[in-house]
Structures are given as structure tokens and as C-alpha cells.
Amino acid sequence: MLTLPPFEYHAPTSVDEAVALLAQHKGEVKVIAGGTDLLPNMKHRLFTPKHVVGLKAVAGLDSIREEANGLRLGAMTTIASLARSPLIQQRLPSLALAAAQIAGPQLREMGTLGGNLCLDTRCVYYNQTYFWRKALGFCLKKDGTVCHVVKAGKKCVAAASNDTAPVLMTLGATVCLAGPSGVRQLPLAEFYVPDGIVNTVLRPDELVVEVLVPAPSARLRLGYQKVRVRASIDYPALTVALAARVYAEDRLEQLRLVVSALGARPHTVAGLDALRGRKLDAAVIDEVSRVAHKQCHPLTSINVDTEWRREMIPVFIRRAFAQARTPVLAS
Numbered sequence: 001m002l003t004l005p006p007f008e009y010h011a012p013t014s015v016d017e018a019v020a021l022l023a024q025h026k027g028e029v030k031v032i033a034g035g036t037d038l039l040p041n042m043k044h045r046l047f048t049p050k051h052v053v054g055l056k057a058v059a060g061l062d063s064i065r066e067e068a069n070g071l072r073l074g075a076m077t078t079i080a081s082l083a084r085s086p087l088i089q090q091r092l093p094s095l096a097l098a099a100a101q102i103a104g105p106q107l108r109e110m111g112t113l114g115g116n117l118c119l120d121t122r123c124v125y126y127n128q129t130y131f132w133r134k135a136l137g138f139c140l141k142k143d144g145t146v147c148h149v150v151k152a153g154k155k156c157v158a159a160a161s162n163d164t165a166p167v168l169m170t171l172g173a174t175v176c177l178a179g180p181s182g183v184r185q186l187p188l189a190e191f192y193v194p195d196g197i198v199n200t201v202l203r204p205d206e207l208v209v210e211v212l213v214p215a216p217s218a219r220l221r222l223g224y225q226k227v228r229v230r231a232s233i234d235y236p237a238l239t240v241a242l243a244a245r246v247y248a249e250d251r252l253e254q255l256r257l258v259v260s261a262l263g264a265r266p267h268t269v270a271g272l273d274a275l276r277g278r279k280l281d282a283a284v285i286d287e288v289s290r291v292a293h294k295q296c297h298p299l300t301s302i303n304v305d306t307e308w309r310r311e312m313i314p315v316f317i318r319r320a321f322a323q324a325r326t327p328v329l330a331s
């Protein structure tokens with residue numbers, strides 16, 4: 001049986017109090033939201049914080065609100081609430097689809113949006129017990145000096161495995177981070193960095209408090225596709241999120257495509273601006289699939305054949321486009 005290491009639990013009731021606790025115990029503290037990622041990781045001795053700051057008692061972090069210029073999603077909103085919210089299903093269907101495919105039902109009731117965005121990167125050589133990792137030899141991400149996936153690598157390439165991040169990136173979301181000097185906002189795409197040891201720019205004394213999503217328009221077409229071994233519970237082996245904004249006769253005004261579960265951060269497919277003005281037809285979809293296939297290289301950090309996953313990229317991009325035929329219900 002795997003047990004938790006000892007720690008002191010704190011239950012602040014405000015964001016300011018939570019941030020003060022993070023600053024006070026810097027280097028020895030972790031935030032806990034639903035605990036569905038943190039607690040297994042602590043049991044594996046991947047983290048052994050002396051202090052744990054729980055966010056459950058902090059008021060006002062769990063709402064989904066629509067305002068004139070978009071939607072505000074609180075960090076403590078559960079994944080299950082995102083999946084079943086009629087507002088999210090109508091306005092941001094790709095986000096509802098992604099949320100509904102995270103983990104299994106119990107984990108979706110416990111897990112939160114903030115925890116999902118801050119999910120630790122995953123790797124077959126890392127998400128193991130202390131005994132397992134010691135027997136193999138530790139790695140760069142924790143206690144060691146080498147990467148078992150990219151032998152000469154100096155950066156960890158453990159996979160970004162959160163389902164909401166790629167979707168929210170295609171939606172142009174902004175993340176709000178509360179710290180000792182107030183709240184700062186940054187585009188979610190800039191929140192992630194290409195090193196799986198810590199793949200976000202979140203500072204140790206900061207919290208994710210909210211995500212802002214620009215108001216969707218009826219010209220938006222959204223899709224989300226996920227490959228996983230067991231559809232009932234598994235982390236992604238590959239995900240494809242797309243948001244296409246079209247004008248008259250389905251001509252492309254903007255196309256955002258993010259492919260994830262490849263490396264340490266979700267990959268925004270580059271070079272799609274060249275398709276602006278083209279009709280969103282089979283030829284364009286083939287072209288997008290070719291561009292993405294060329295740019296995306298799955299790694300062995302995930303225990304599903306890399307060549308197969310790569311060949312699935314065009315397949316799942318086509319499926320995401322098929323799903324994206326229905327216009328979003330704008331307000």
C-alpha cells in the first residue's frame with residue numbers, strides 16, 4: 001500500500017490568505033485543489049511538501065459566468081461542472097467535450113479546472129513508485145541526471161497531459177494568476193514552457209484563480225478529439241483541439257489547431273495563416289493534416305507506439321473538422 005508522506009494542512013478562506021501561506025512556506029509547500037493528481041504524486045514521493053494549502057474553503061473560485069465580452073471560469077470549477085454546464089455545452093462545445101473525457105466520473109467530480117491547467121507532466125519513467133524509479137535509475141525530472149526518453153536530452157520531455165489546456169489555447173483564453181503583488185493575466189499559450197520538469201511559468205507563490213475566454217461567435221467552429229487506451233479513464237495518448245473562424249461560404253478567417261500529449265507543452269500548429277480566405281473543404285483539411293503531421297513527433301514518454309500515434313494525427317484532425325461543422329450557439 002502506498003501511503004502519504006506527513007504534511008501540515010492549511011485551509012485558507014481567501015485568495016490573499018492562500019497566497020500569504022505560499023509565500024510563508026516557499027519551497028516546502030504545494031497547493032491542493034481536487035487532489036486527484038497531487039495525492040498520487042505524493043504517494044509516489046514525487047513531491048514531499050511539508051505544507052499543503054487547500055483551496056476548497058476559498059470563496060468565489062468555483063463559478064462559471066458569462067459577461068458581455070466572454071466567459072469567466074473559476075479555477076475551482078470542477079471538471080464535471082464544466083462537462084455538464086449547458087452554457088459551456090452551447091458556447092464552448094469543444095471544452096465540454098474535453099472535460100467529459102477527462103479521467104473517470106469520480107475523478108471529474110473531484111478534479112478542478114485550475115488543477116487540470118497545472119497538471120504535472122507525465123512520463124512512464126516518472127509516474128512510478130520511489131522503489132521502481134530507484135531500481136531503474138532516477139531521471140532529470142526527479143532526483144537524477146539523465147533522461148531515459150531522449151538520452152542526450154538536457155530538458156525533460158514528459159508529456160503535457162491535460163485535456164482542457166489545448167482547447168482553451170484554441171479559444172484564445174487568458175489565465176489569471178494571483179500572487180503577493182496582485183493579479184497578473186497572460187495568454188494561456190504563454191503559460192506553458194517546453195521543459196517538462198516544471199512546464200508552466202506559475203511562480204511558487206502564485207495561484208491560478210480564473211480563466212477568461214473571449215465571447216464565442218456564431219462564426220466559430222470547434223472540435224476536440226482524444227486518443228486514449230481505455231475510453232473510460234485514461235490520460236491522453238494524443239489530443240487534437242481546433243477552432244476555426246469562418247465568414248461567408250465557410251471561408252477561413254482564422255484557424256487555431258493545437259496537438260497535445262506529444263511533449264512538455266501543447267503544440268500550436270504553425271503556418272496555418274496561409275490558409276486565410278480559403279474555403280474550408282476537404283483539400284484544406286488535407287493540407288492542415290499534412291502540416292500538422294510534419295510538425296508533430298510523439299515520444300516514448302507515453303507507453304503507446306509513437307509511429308502509430310503520429311499516423312493518427314491526420315486521422316483525428318479530420319474527425320475534429322467533421323465535429324466542427326456545427327456552428328457554436330453564440331449569445
Ligand SMILES: Cc1cc2nc3c(=O)[nH]c(=O)nc-3n(C[C@H](O)[C@H](O)[C@H](O)COP(=O)(O)OP(=O)(O)OC[C@H]3O[C@@H](n4cnc5c(N)ncnc54)[C@H](O)[C@@H]3O)c2cc1C
Pocket residue numbers: 030031032033034035036037038039040055075076079101102103104107110111112113114115116117118119120161162163164202206207208209233234235236
Ligand atoms: C486515473 C486517472 C486518470 C486521469 N485522466 C486524466 C485525463 O484523461 N485527462 C486529464 O487532463 N487529467 C487526467 N487526470 C488527472 C487529474 O484527475 C485531472 O487533471 C484533474 O483536473 C486535476 O485537478 P485537481 O483539482 O484534482 O488537481 P490537484 O491534484 O489538486 O492539483 C494538480 C496540480 O495543480 C496544482 N494546482 C491545483 N490547483 C491550483 C491552482 N488553482 N493554482 C495553482 N496550482 C494549482 C497542484 O499544486 C498540483 O501541482 C487523471 C487522473 C487519474 C488519477
Ligand code: SF4
Pocket residue numbers: 122123124125126139140141142146147148149150155156157158196301
Ligand atoms: S522525459 Fe526524461 S526527464 Fe522527463 S520524466 Fe521522462 S525520463 Fe524523466
